[in-house]
Amino acid sequence: MITLNTSMKKDLTFLGIETSCDETAASVVREDAKGNVKILSNVISSQVDEHLKFGGVVPENAARSHAEKIDIIIKKAIDDSKCKFEELDGVAATAGPGLLVCLMVGLSAGKSIAGILKKPFLAINHLEGHALTPRIFNKIEFPYLLLLVSGGHTQFLIVEGIGKYKRIGTTIDDALGETFDKTAKMIGLEFPGGPKIEKLAENGNEKTYVLPKPILNHPGCNLSFAGLKTAILRLLPKIKTKKDKENLAASFQKTINEILYIKCKSAMTEFISKYKKDKKVFVISGGVASNKSIRNNLDKLSKEMDFENFFPPIELCSDNGAMIAWAGIERFKKGIEDNLDVLAKPRWPLDPDAPFLKGAGVKY
Numbered sequence: 001m002i003t004l005n006t007s008m009k010k011d012l013t014f015l016g017i018e019t020s021c022d023e024t025a026a027s028v029v030r031e032d033a034k035g036n037v038k039i040l041s042n043v044i045s046s047q048v049d050e051h052l053k054f055g056g057v058v059p060e061n062a063a064r065s066h067a068e069k070i071d072i073i074i075k076k077a078i079d080d081s082k083c084k085f086e087e088l089d090g091v092a093a094t095a096g097p098g099l100l101v102c103l104m105v106g107l108s109a110g111k112s113i114a115g116i117l118k119k120p121f122l123a124i125n126h127l128e129g130h131a132l133t134p135r136i137f138n139k140i141e142f143p144y145l146l147l148l149v150s151g152g153h154t155q156f157l158i159v160e161g162i163g164k165y166k167r168i169g170t171t172i173d174d175a176l177g178e179t180f181d182k183t184a185k186m187i188g189l190e191f192p193g194g195p196k197i198e199k200l201a202e203n204g205n206e207k208t209y210v211l212p213k214p215i216l217n218h219p220g221c222n223l224s225f226a227g228l229k230t231a232i233l234r235l236l237p238k239i240k241t242k243k244d245k246e247n248l249a250a251s252f253q254k255t256i257n258e259i260l261y262i263k264c265k266s267a268m269t270e271f272i273s274k275y276k277k278d279k280k281v282f283v284i285s286g287g288v289a290s291n292k293s294i295r296n297n298l299d300k301l302s303k304e305m306d307f308e309n310f311f312p313p314i315e316l317c318s319d320n321g322a323m324i325a326w327a328g329i330e331r332f333k334k335g336i337e338d339n340l341d342v343l344a345k346p347r348w349p350l351d352p353d354a355p356f357l358k359g360a361g362v363k364y
Ligand code: KG4
Pocket: 021, 149, 150, 151, 152, 153, 176, 177, 178, 180, 181, 192, 193, 194, 195, 198, 286, 287, 288, 289, 290, 291, 292, 317, 318, 319
């Protein structure tokens, strides 16, 4: 990584490329000299249908699909933005974390375009893309509390600045998105299960099933969802009708909301004790942040705890190229640029000093 002097004030137009898992995405984002940001294009091609017959994402198939589509998706992002390649001020691509063979497709495409155009290249941490998304449209100052809830990650982080993260809590087993997906699969719903559970829950009675809330009363803000999944597996013989499924979905979502309420409250308390700030901000991002019931629950908690909270717009909660372009702009403005020999990093925690807890069977 090299550091540049970027004190100039001008429009910045970046291409962002995302291929860390099963979305092939590209976007052009522009920030003008006054700091107003516009997403000029946002093209996403999901591979969901291609992976259905295998019951999940097979890395080899996903990588092939990215390779087949990446040129078309990038060209469409450029065409939709009405920009020319030459007008770009930089190119950003996800370099990790994610599936190695998938990351390599978008990363190579980004490096090639930047190399040919002789424009700055930025290798982006996908999680930083999620973490900074709400700053596209809001002036959110550092530090802020972040709940990152996606298919592969569930963490509480304090965002101290660009590239500066402190993890204060994490799931010790399954990610929340994964828990939604596995629950959905158990009752016969296709991947991704989160939105389907949310829909089903609308007509269900949330009081029907009492589900466990693992490690709820333990100190701190680590989370655990594996026990919840096992409890649902045991209930399965009783889940026969559509009504049973609706009731289970509603009970599951209520349980998740109760867990999040308590754990987010602990995270907020920790944030308050560490940072004596008048204006306290809570950002919730990642695919699961598009769930309206979770949004309402965390809106309520934020009011109670005197936090201002921000969710990305629904269309930017799940994986997209705009968040990668934006993270590229944010990093570039800090004077950061990456070399073209940068490699994909399948594992790339935002807080490298935080201990690896997932699956560690943490004892309290
Ligand atoms: O951030 P994302 O698009 O990809 C990863 O980086 O993992 O998150 C995808 C996850 C999936 O597990 C999906 O089921 C979940 O987000 N998700 C939802 C909702 N929409 C997507 N979970 C609950 N409710 C939703 N409405």
